[in-house]
Amino acid sequence: MTRIIxxxxxxxxxxxxxxPFTFDGRTFEAFENETIAAALLANGIRKLRVHEDSGTPRxxxxxIGHCMECRVTVNDQANVRACLTxxxxxxxxxxxxxxxxxxxxxxxxQ
Amino acid sequence: xxxxxxxxxxxxxxxxxxxxxxxxxKVTVIDEFVKPGGRLIGQLHQEPTGEWWNGxxxxxxxxxxxxxxxxxxxxxxxxxxxxxxxxxxxxxTNIGTLxxxxxxxxxxxxxxxxxxxxxxxxxxxxxxxxxxxxNVHRVEVGKKGIIIGANILAFAILNELQLAGIHVxxxxxxxxxxxxxxxxxxxxxxxxxxxxxHLAPSPLLRMGSRFMKNDSFRKIGMKFxxxxxxxxxxxxxxxxxxxxxxxxxxQVEGVRVADTDENGNIIPGSEKIYEADFVCIAGGLYPLxxxxxxxxxxxxxxxxxxxxxxxxxxxxxxxxxxxFVAGNITGIESGKIAMAQGTTAxxxxxxxxGKGGAAINKQLQEAVQNVRSVREQAAIQFNPxxxxxxxxxxxxxxxxxxxxxxENSQIKIG
Ligand SMILES: Cc1cc2nc3c(=O)[nH]c(=O)nc-3n(C[C@H](O)[C@H](O)[C@H](O)COP(=O)(O)OP(=O)(O)OC[C@H]3O[C@@H](n4cnc5c(N)ncnc54)[C@H](O)[C@@H]3O)c2cc1C
Ligand code: FES
Numbered sequence: 001m002t003r004i005i006x007x008x009x010x011x012x013x014x015x016x017x018x019x020p021f022t023f024d025g026r027t028f029e030a031f032e033n034e035t036i037a038a039a040l041l042a043n044g045i046r047k048l049r050v051h052e053d054s055g056t057p058r059x060x061x062x063x064i065g066h067c068m069e070c071r072v073t074v075n076d077q078a079n080v081r082a083c084l085t086x087x088x089x090x091x092x093x094x095x096x097x098x099x100x101x102x103x104x105x106x107x108x109x110q
Numbered sequence: 111x112x113x114x115x116x117x118x119x120x121x122x123x124x125x126x127x128x129x130x131x132x133x134x135x136k137v138t139v140i141d142e143f144v145k146p147g148g149r150l151i152g153q154l155h156q157e158p159t160g161e162w163w164n165g166x167x168x169x170x171x172x173x174x175x176x177x178x179x180x181x182x183x184x185x186x187x188x189x190x191x192x193x194x195x196x197x198x199x200x201x202x203t204n205i206g207t208l209x210x211x212x213x214x215x216x217x218x219x220x221x222x223x224x225x226x227x228x229x230x231x232x233x234x235x236x237x238x239x240x241x242x243x244x245n246v247h248r249v250e251v252g253k254k255g256i257i258i259g260a261n262i263l264a265f266a267i268l269n270e271l272q273l274a275g276i277h278v279x280x281x282x283x284x285x286x287x288x289x290x291x292x293x294x295x296x297x298x299x300x301x302x303x304x305x306x307x308h309l310a311p312s313p314l315l316r317m318g319s320r321f322m323k324n325d326s327f328r329k330i331g332m333k334f335x336x337x338x339x340x341x342x343x344x345x346x347x348x349x350x351x352x353x354x355x356x357x358x359x360x361q362v363e364g365v366r367v368a369d370t371d372e373n374g375n376i377i378p379g380s381e382k383i384y385e386a387d388f389v390c391i392a393g394g395l396y397p398l399x400x401x402x403x404x405x406x407x408x409x410x411x412x413x414x415x416x417x418x419x420x421x422x423x424x425x426x427x428x429x430x431x432x433x434f435v436a437g438n439i440t441g442i443e444s445g446k447i448a449m450a451q452g453t454t455a456x457x458x459x460x461x462x463x464g465k466g467g468a469a470i471n472k473q474l475q476e477a478v479q480n481v482r483s484v485r486e487q488a489a490i491q492f493n494p495x496x497x498x499x500x501x502x503x504x505x506x507x508x509x510x511x512x513x514x515x516x517e518n519s520q521i522k523i524g
Contacts, residue, residue: 004248004274009154009162013248035144038247046232046361057360059232063239064149065142065188066220066398069230083239084186086144 002042021091036082036093037063037070048072048082049096053104058096071096112138112182112210114459115201117189117401120148121445122437122452123216124172129456129477130212131179133465138210139181140203142188145246146173148218149438150445152241154273155266157489165445166245172449192405199405199432212432212459215402216452219416219438222393224259224284224293228356229391237392241267244274252388256365257281258353259290259392260299262492267390268345278345279386282367284393285352286374293393295374296332296349302494332372352376362389395442395492405433410506414499415441416492423507424478426455434459441499442492443485450481 005013016031023040030039037060040048046059048070060070063083070082073094082093114130116123119141131137145151147169155163176183184205191202192213199213221236223229233252235243237259240251255271255278257264264281271278286294293299332349339346348367352374355366369380395416402420403409407428409418419440422428426436436455437448454477461470485496493499 002250004244004250007248008273009164010166010245010248033144034247038243038249041243041251042247042249048232051230056230057232058230059361060235061223061230061239062221062236063242067223067236084142084144084188086186 002044019087019089021087021089021093023093024095030087034087036072036074036080036085036087036091039087040082047095050098052096052099053101055098112136112208113463114138114212114214115140115199115208115210116214116216117141117192117201118148118216118218118437118439119143119146119183119185120216120218120437120448121150121168121172122218122439122448122455123148123214124169124176125449125452126214126216126434126436126456126459127181127183127452128172128175128179129453130214130459130463131176131181132456133460133463133470135212135460135463135465137179137181138208139176139183140187140189140201140208141183141185144185146183146185148216149238152238152245152270153266153445154245154270155490163445163489168445189401192401194405194430194432197432212434212463214426214434214436214452214455214459215405215420215439216435216437216448216455217398217401217439218448219395219442220398221395224290224391224393226258226284226290226353226355226391228358228362231356231358231362232360233358233362233387234356234389234391237264237267237390240388240390241270244270244276248274250274250276251390252386253277254279254386255388255390256353256384256386257390257392258284258365259293259394260347260349261293261302261392261394262490263395264390264392265303265342266490267392269343272343272345280339280346280348280384281342282348282351282353282365283370283374284391285354285368285376286370290393294352296335296370296372299349300332335372337369354381356389357383362387365389395438397439397441399439402428402433402435402439405430407433407435410503412441412499412502414493414495415503419503421506421510422503423511424454424481424504425458425474426451427458429511432462441496441503443496444488444490444492446484447481447488450477450484453477454481 018029047057061067071079074080113135114137116139127137150165153165198209201208284290339348364385369377407420436451
């Protein structure tokens with residue numbers, strides 16, 4: 001279990017409604033009113049995308065909307081910040097993908 | 111139409127909304143986070159009196175008060191531009207443009223990253239990210255972590271992680287470099303922790319600070335800082351070890367650390383890898399002032415306040431007519447001070463809107479005085495030189511803008 005259920009000061013985590021969503025085709029459950037970043041981490045997923053150019057893995061960094069590291073595709077809309085977006089029922093989330101670097105390829109071919 | 115748009119639903123923004131709405135102004139608060147409260151909702155520490163500062167409860171209290179005054183609070187809305195058109199400010203957001211004659215910018219602070227190799231790996235996060243995940247979302251950031259950077263925020267959040275049952279294995283410094291600055295110099299770090307000693311917000315900090323305050327220890331200084339560190343609430347604080355690289359392929363697997371001399375220079379051949387499944391980088395805070403900048407507000411660099419801040423008066427006016435600021439955007443301080451500044455800003459806006467009659471001047475004076483006294487009693491202080499920074503700013507305001515403040519205190523633009 002990766003959720004903090006009992007907290008000595010903040011108290012017990014209330015029972016919340018579970019909401020299904022998919023991430024890269026797999027189905028997971030989030031808690032209602034939870035961000036995508038929190039829901040994925042609660043399901044053991046840290047990698048949210050790969051760098052557009054280099055393909056190296058990325059996760060959330062600041063968790064409050066400042067760094068843009070956590071960008072995912074939500075219901076076909078690209079570059080949505082996972083740390084600021086609440087999961088909704090049956091949301092289709094895709095990790096950020098590597099894009100072909102046209103300029104680099106042109107240089108390589110020269 | 112709205113009278114006031116508040117950008118940021120943190121303690122400064124909410125307090126500002128409450129203060130101006132209490133004079134009958136119509137106020138809308140926007141925030142891009144999923145919940146109102148700003149950084150307050152992640153805060154949880156014990157005051158020197160033994161009482162707990164529970165940010166969730168505090169923000170709930172502010173929210174209820176705002177709701178009673180019919181303040182409209184909209185979350186999940188990002189502001190990306192701010193400009194003036196004749197007498198109205200246009201606040202451009204992802205749900206359209208909102209307009210009002212008065213805008214309070216209370217966007218708070220952001221964290222400095224320390225970009226050491228490997229910092230982009232999943233599982234590496236800012237220390238504030240761990241705070242929000244733990245206290246707000248109630249999700250474990252990992253099983254075994256390492257904190258890179260030793261500052262007051264790192265210690266407060268170390269305590270919060272421990273409270274939630276999350277194991278922090280050790281705290282090390284970042285490698286000394288132009289990017290890590292003072293955060294990579296053992297003596298500077300120790301000095302800043304000493305300064306924080308009397309303000310310790312938690313038993314853990316008090317304990318660590320007492321040790322470092324010890325005279326004989328201080329004399330021996332950093333030279334003989336124990337190799338295995340000193341324990342802070344059970345977690346070793348290693349001021350003579352520096353993180354060189356965060357390692358892992360798909361996610362964090364550990365941190366490559368080396369011993370350093372008393373000046374923070376790496377001792378060759380001393381490298382070692384500590385395993386971890388999460389890493390928190392604690393680089394410190396700076397005012398998140400971009401929106402004030404795009405609005406055309408003049409800035410001043412004041413390191414004691416945390417960096418570049420919009421020029422403002424003690425009444426929280428900026429040189430631009432109708433634009434006000436409050437909270438961490440004006441300098442890095444605690445939540446209570448942000449709240450007191452927000453209240454001042456709210457009253458000032460009411461005054462500019464012609465509300466409150468003659469009595470408002472007295473209320474404003476009291477609000478300004480309250481900011482000062484809250485500052486004096488602050489349990490958590492991010493910069494020991496804050497008073498000098500505040501003084502610099504108010505002298506700057508006096509010299510540049512006080513003449514106009516008589517009649518019409520702000521510059522007309524647009
Ligand atoms: C990560 C972090 C952790 C902190 N932890 C502590 C702590 O433990 N104890 C302590 O005393 N102080 C802490 N601080 C300092 C903290 O900033 C103050 O205590 C206090 O919360 C500042 O209040 P504020 O109202 O100025 O800003 P904040 O509380 O930061 O609120 C600003 C709000 O503005 C919103 N916002 C910013 N930009 C935009 C935009 N473009 N569009 C829409 N909304 C926007 C943000 O989402 C946020 O909710 C922390 C700061 C940070 C950044
Ligand atoms: S993690 Fe930084 S923007 Fe989402």
